[in-house]
Amino acid sequence: MNNNELITRDTVPEAARSVAEKAGTPEGREMFLRADKDAILPLCRALHDDPALKYNFLSDITAVDLYKQEPRFEIVYRMYSIPDGRRLWIKTAVPTGEEVETVTSVWKNADWLEREVYDMFGARFTNHPDLRRILMPANWIGHPLRKDHPLGNEEVQFTINKDDIVPQTAFLNEHFEGMDFAEYVERGDEINTFYGAANMRKYEQEGRIVLNMGPQHPSTHGVLRVILALEGETIIDADQDIGYIHTGIEKTAESLIYQQALTLTDRMDYVAPLMNNFAYVLPIEKLLGVEIPPRGQFLRVMLNELSRIGSHLIWLGTHALELGAVSIFLYGFRDREILLDIFELLSGQRMMTSWINVGGLRDDIPEGFTDLVRYFLDVFPSRLDDYHALLTKNPIWLERTKGIGYLSREDALNYGVSGPILRATGLAWDVRKVWPYSAYEEFEFDIPTGENSDVYDRYLVRMEEIRQSLRIVEQALSKLPEGNYRIEDYKIVLPPRQRLDVSMEALIHHFLVPTHGFFVPAGDAYVSTESPRGEMGFYIVSDGGTKPYRMRMRSPSFSTLQSLPLMSKGHLVADVVAILGSVDMIMGEVDR
């Protein structure tokens, strides 16, 4: 089955077959459709249910605000057929004030994705089960990613100006059926407890213990809030509330030139910042149509895999810490320290390196870099064996992780779960293999998979991934080609320093590139990459200028987190901690 035959199939509804616009690769592995907004739900259902098409994985739903045009919003659906590897994009135009039918009945992870679109753009979804704000606070006025929403700071609320800032009555009317402000103040705690998790209120009314885990809790990796309804210590229901460290990166990026926005991506998945840089520059380079020299590509892959090891080490440390094995935590950090030394040697920064730039790398590797990487490759494997010795057959560890947090493959796909958790279900799905980007097709590595899809299998998968990453780093180091580490188009990258003395043009570029930036041809692009947490990618929309018109990150943890209630029901409070550890979410990337 190939995508080009898609619209001729009987299962696809009439409305969708007469699509306005269609484009794709000749072999039909990737396709783009523009559909009418009323056809979205039947089209999606047909794409999902038809056994020959089987678009079982919803990667992302996002929107673009075409301000001053009508229809104003363009909603973008991106879906995959796994494990076939076909990709499909559907775009639909939504005029202001009109609604689109929700696709939550087709893919479960559409729930949060549509809530995010509503929160950020105000585009509403008909029949959505729970259309509330998700990232912004409940009393936020307006929808931030609209182009007419000002980019500004939040005014601090005092007694003297509280009425000016938050129109309390409007807020109360909207959310609390016109409750009196005095009553709202009186019952504030109770109300705020449940705004983020409205469906947990019934358990409190039934008289059960509703346990609020987070946002300040040592096991939630930052500021996730999990609300648990308990029967004894057994979990009967769970819900999450996110958005506590939403920093509006996607909004901020729209006012920065491409190189400046790069530094924001470091702050998203702050455990593996180089991977964000990498994922961010790929679609821009695709729009620019530039080809990175092999040396640059190899170095990118190497840095990427070192980041993956670093990220997995933090996962291992915190996961073990949460199950009470405190020592592993410090061992993990000890080894990550070498990686941070490597990044520091490279860039002078330990975390926010911003080293992978549009057009290549910021600079070539310094002297001593390969020695340090070699040192890491020498000492680390035996330490990894130590961690296996401490945990893998430890009876307590087995008791705590075996059979905990089971997630079936169908559920995993339906919830948009990718990365190690999907691989732990036995599906060898890795973007590096399926749609190789950069130079990944030139490396030899295996994709570890699990069998039981529990916390223990996720642990084994990640441990093995560390080993595979070591293999890739080893190969990249030994096969590192000579040549330039970046492109030689000095309208995009900075010209070499020594040319400034001899070339007027170089001097001009040296001013223009960092201040004004480079022009990116109009269009949009998305490239999937494999982050330690799953499929990560940036969707870049360019209007031909030097700043991204829209930057959107497909966050793997955002989708994965939605399956947490499913994984934790029926388990104990202590198991939620184990499951959270196995999800390995980074809240900076979830909230962005």
Added chain:
Amino acid sequence: MPEILVFLLIKLILVIVIFALWMTMVPLLIWLERKVIADIQVRLGPNRVGPFGLLQPIADAIKLIMKEDITPALVDKWVYGLAPAMLMVPAFLAIAVIPIGGVVTIGERSFALQIMGLYRGPGLFVPELDAGILLVLALSSLGVYGVVLSGWSSANKYSLLGGMRSSAQMLSYELPLGVALVGPLLLAGTLRLNGVVEAQADYGIWFIVPQLVAFAIFLMSGTAEINRSPFDLPEAEQELIGGYHTEYSSFRFAMFFMAEYVNMVTISAVAATFFLGGYRLFFNDIVWLQPVWFVLKLMAFLYLFIWVRGTLPRVRYDQLMKLGWKVFLPVALGNLLVTGLVIAFSPANTILVMSIVGALLGIATFFGLSYAIVYGLRRRRPESERRVVEPTRAGVSE
């Protein structure tokens, strides 16, 4: 001076000395724990206050006392205030029956180095407390009230869960702990701790050999009883954020902290007394040196506790209960049965037979249980116990 005053004076001195020994053990233990754990975790540990950071516990104590003592608004004030004391007082009282040395003779008076110990003087004879070990067990059961009430009175869901966990845990582990001690008691033929020590010296073998199984059960149950890692569920930092003492601060928190360490020393002392020959070496040595041997054996156990904490993950609450009731208790009872049979059928050379049987039994139990846990789990779990939870399960009514 009337004899009774001499008796009281000597007892007072003993109380002060032994209490001081315990009270110096606590800061020392805190320092040791931090240093050993730091060493395991490739860190330096405290090294700023005093040489090798030795004064760190004192700095900690000063900090804790100087901190504001916060009483949250919704707590049950009386119970909240009382709970730390209810945990600490039994912990300290249990010291009274632990012998740190043998019987000392000065002139015409002789007395045991034990607070509730033997005293013999002209015209006054006070025997050792007969209940001995029972007092320790009884007092350690009382400690659970402090934990439960602090968890309950804190008006905090996490504390409540911690209190609930600990009540269940401590009650369950009383049983195997007590039953495990019956084996050595049968061999010694007395409840008096001094008697247990002397019996081991008389037999010429420490009870760790004939009662290897009891020793293992006692050590693990003891770890659970005093809420140490890997059984530190009531406080489970990463799940319950401190559990029952989440809401406590300042000196009240320090009392919880202290009680935990005092309990740890006491359990180690009981273990040393029952299984490692207490204050005695194999030969007759100087009585005044016996406290030194005792403290050394004590330290060995303390080190073990710290070592375990630095190595193992934490078990889960239901697994802990399962372990206590389904594994430890039957094994302890089995050990008791074997000990009884050996004593009944081989009265002549009980200890020789028991040593051989006990050691073999211990080794067999160890391998049997390890095999059962590691392989039993790995085979069985994935098929039968894997939970595929539907929303309708576990009592969720839609």
